[in-house]
């Protein structure tokens with residue numbers, strides 16, 4: 463198994479072009495957040511914005527609109543219960559992050575169907591949280607986008623039937639291939655199954671065991687993927703830096719809140735860039 467190290471992430475980190483504009487850094491649509499779990503999609507969207515995504519839109523339940531605008535004025539809102547609007551907003555983006563706080567009811571099922579039917583092959587679709595539950599339990603078409611699944615060990619059991627206590631790399635890889643997905647298997651040492659490669663994260667700690675931590679990671683991957691040279695490099699770097707920030711914060715904080723990790727994303731991205739000391743003026 464390859465290890466994701468600081469040196470590798472430094473080589474993956476992109477440099478901003480002086481002549482760039484927001485369109486150079488990717489468009490992300492985050493879909494999720496029912497009436498009770500708006501926080502999950504706000505965390506994911508915040509992580510995407512703080513990761514440097516050029517344009518971020520959130521498709522969520524309308525009851526989350528004011529909270530989203532108050533917490534994250536950089537993001538735009540779409541009513542996820544409006545099927546046509548949702549479809550229209552899926553089509554132009556680079557990556558869709560589907561599932562944080564989505565719920566499992568009728569509205570959520572319809573949202574999942576609409577997204578799966580609307581994506582196309584040049585896009586990336588990341589499915590997390592309740593999206594994973596619905597992926598398994600609903601009759602859905604195989605999405606034509608590149609699929610990333612980000613299960614924790616409980617969600618991995620839902621996807622594969624494998625017990626959290628019964629984990630083998632080769633078996634996990636076979637399941638990732640069957641699912642036709644890049645799999646980010648979240649645990650204390652997160653593993654990534656990507657094509658023929660298996661990677662293990664080298665950062666992370668138990669201060670991260672708190673609700674919303676995976677939602678933040680999903681949004682961070684969503685923000686990174688369109689900016690990095692390859693999907694793999696974006697995924698590996700997001701997984702590493704999400705936990706790298708938590709390792710830093712845990713030196714002084716007993717629990718590292720997702721909101722605190724998100725705040726630090728631009729700082730560590732700068733720390734890891736090749737032109738770290740560059741001033742633009």
Ligand SMILES: NC(=O)C1=CN([C@@H]2O[C@H](COP(=O)(O)OP(=O)(O)OC[C@H]3O[C@@H](n4cnc5c(N)ncnc54)[C@H](OP(=O)(O)O)[C@@H]3O)[C@@H](O)[C@H]2O)[C@@H](O)CC1
Nearest residue numbers: 499501502561562563564591592614615616617626673674
């Ligand atoms: N602020 C918000 O709005 C928040 C909203 N959230 C949203 O909630 C939705 C549901 O997500 P979820 O992960 O909470 O529940 P679910 O899919 O039922 O999985 C639980 C099952 O998996 C198991 N399990 C979990 N981890 C495991 C591990 N490492 N190793 C082994 N087992 C593990 C666990 O086992 P147990 O704890 O019972 O031992 C149980 O069986 C999702 O959309 C998410 O985005 C949350 O992010 C919180 C903040």
Ligand SMILES: Nc1ncnc2c1ncn2[C@@H]1O[C@H](COP(=O)(O)OP(=O)(O)O)[C@@H](O)[C@H]1O
Nearest residue numbers: 614648649650666667668671673674675676677
């Ligand atoms: N003890 C731990 N050590 C390292 N990382 C952890 C630990 N506990 C949780 N994490 C990380 O926190 C995140 C939890 O994700 P998830 O369970 O999906 O959270 P949520 O759904 O509440 O947002 C994963 O990235 C996981 O690797």
Ligand SMILES: [Mg+2]
Nearest residue numbers: 591614676677
């Ligand atoms: Mg989760």
